Amino acid sequence: MLLGGAVLLAGLSPTAGAETIAIQGATLVNGSGVSTPDATIIIKDGIVTAAAPGAAVPAGATLVEGKGKVVTPGLFVSSSDIGIEEVSAVKETNDSNAANPRISVAYDPSYAVNPASSLIPLARAGGITRAVVMPAVAFGDGAHIHDGETAGHVDEPLFQGQPALIHLGAAPDIVVKPRLGVALPFGESAASSAGGSRALSVAILKAALEDVRHYAANKGAYNQGGTREYSLSRLDLEALLPVVRGEAPLFLAVHRAADIRVALRLAREEKLRLVLMGAEEGWMVAGEIAAAGVPVIIKPTTNLPGRFEIQHARLDNAALLEKAGVVVILTGSADGHYANQVRFQAGTAVAYGMPRDKALAAITGRPAALFGAGSAGQIAVGKPADLVMWGGDPLEPMVLAERVFVNGVEQSLKTRQRALEERYLKR
Structure with missing residues (x-):
């Protein structure tokens, strides 16, 4: 049964990215570790199109509240x-x-x-x-x-x-x-x-x-x-x-x-x-x-x-x-x-x-x-999104990753451990 859980996880698919996402008001950390507060990060079809304070949000974008959040490279x-x-x-x-x-x-x-x-x-x-x-x-x-x-x-x-x-x-x-x-x-x-x-x-x-x-x-x-x-x-x-x-x-x-x-x-x-x-x-x-x-x-x-x-x-x-x-x-x-x-x-x-x-x-x-x-290790305009949005300071143990993008594709955060927990808690 445990091996079956691993197989199920292998079938989990990430969120394909034919959409525009705008994370507003987050603290942006670049690959050199420098932080920029109140930044807007725009991801369109998996590509970072803006990453700066005051960046214009395209019409129809999915808005993500970034206040109190930190966005880092993966x-x-x-x-x-x-x-x-x-x-x-x-x-x-x-x-x-x-x-x-x-x-x-x-x-x-x-x-x-x-x-x-x-x-x-x-x-x-x-x-x-x-x-x-x-x-x-x-x-x-x-x-x-x-x-x-x-x-x-x-x-x-x-x-x-x-x-x-x-x-x-x-x-x-x-x-x-x-x-x-x-x-x-x-x-x-x-x-x-x-x-x-x-x-x-x-x-x-x-x-x-x-x-x-x-x-x-x-x-x-x-x-x-x-x-x-x-x-x-x-x-x-x-x-x-x-x-x-x-x-x-x-x-x-x-x-x-x-x-x-x-x-x-x-x-x-x-x-x-x-x-x-x-x-x-x-x-x-x-x-x-x-x-x-x-x-x-x-x-x-x-x-x-x-x-x-x-x-x-x-x-x-x-x-x-x-x-x-x-x-x-x-x-x-x-x-x-x-x-x-x-x-x-x-x-x-x-x-x-x-x-x-x-x-x-x-x-x-x-x-x-x-x-x-x-382009991994940085958040660069024109490059695929390879980044993480954290619930706060990523160096704090109690803070969790809330959204993860790899090669421009948002990933599922479900793990085998979490799947087993959910499965047996329902019994």
């Missing part, structure tokens, strides 16, 4: 297993971890994304319109590590695969951009996988990058069996080529300050683009991260030293990184069940000193820019 969750994992304890529903020693870099989770996942409506009802589906790279709090598992075992692949960007609208294909880069752990987890030493994990990584460069220069000979043996399969070599060429970043899950310094050094030596994930001790090397121009994706509420490599985690990490000039992107638990709580992470960052506008940008405009999400 929110991003920048590291999640949403769409590739339903229940962590049921391995048949878990596609977030591909433990195959011959195919690791080439693991592309976009092929496993389930647009009918019951977690997608749950996230969407929380104002999430975009998510980065991240392979099983652990944050400092152990996200993406399931019960009975530990991060990093000998013989596990060093690389974890290629993140993908999805939208959360009701559609048969929600993959926006596959193969954003390559994800891998760095530090404790990588050391364990490599055989016990951080230094060994770095040596293995550098050897793999050298193999990719040699392969790129000798493809003809490789196809004829005329090259030396490589540490990676052909599929993995091909998948790493964009990283070696500087066309795509490495997403490094790195936590300890010393390991962050090594990651920055590695990027200089190998001429790599980096995105740091976790970075719980990032505040200790904030100036160096800023000088390198490397963005960070962090979970602000991680502050308990659950692992030795995050002994110095603190709740004002986001604020200190922001103050140093680092491009900070905020995310929440990688567990898709909690994707809708990313705004609470932003609220915590504000409570511990991050400017409010920067925190809002860190869950809207900044991730949109980093992941190449086009």
Whole structure:
């Protein structure tokens, strides 16, 4: 019966948008987090045609009272297993971890994304319109590590695969951009996988990058069996080529300050683009991260030293990184069940000193820019509506999303959980 509820949800259709909607008197927040009070937002046939105070309302438009409401771009969750994992304890529903020693870099989770996942409506009802589906790279709090598992075992692949960007609208294909880069752990987890030493994990990584460069220069000979043996399969070599060429970043899950310094050094030596994930001790090397121009994706509420490599985690990490000039992107638990709580992470960052506008940008405009999400992450005239109308301050836990638009289409806010509640309360 529970599975039947999921099937019913998959059939829920959004409101198709051949109409004009005018939200009047709302506070408008753009992708940089700047707020404009008493704005009018006009959406015609799914396209934003006006977003400013005093905008003229077309005749026949459906009027929506916006007084006391806040309209933001759709929110991003920048590291999640949403769409590739339903229940962590049921391995048949878990596609977030591909433990195959011959195919690791080439693991592309976009092929496993389930647009009918019951977690997608749950996230969407929380104002999430975009998510980065991240392979099983652990944050400092152990996200993406399931019960009975530990991060990093000998013989596990060093690389974890290629993140993908999805939208959360009701559609048969929600993959926006596959193969954003390559994800891998760095530090404790990588050391364990490599055989016990951080230094060994770095040596293995550098050897793999050298193999990719040699392969790129000798493809003809490789196809004829005329090259030396490589540490990676052909599929993995091909998948790493964009990283070696500087066309795509490495997403490094790195936590300890010393390991962050090594990651920055590695990027200089190998001429790599980096995105740091976790970075719980990032505040200790904030100036160096800023000088390198490397963005960070962090979970602000991680502050308990659950692992030795995050002994110095603190709740004002986001604020200190922001103050140093680092491009900070905020995310929440990688567990898709909690994707809708990313705004609470932003609220915590504000409570511990991050400017409010920067925190809002860190869950809207900044991730949109980093992941190449086009017009998502902003409310722009002439672009499809990808926005949320909130009942008040979106950083307040008791405030709910009242209307959500994805790619110009207003979405149902009904979830499987709500459907079950309604079903059984009637009995």
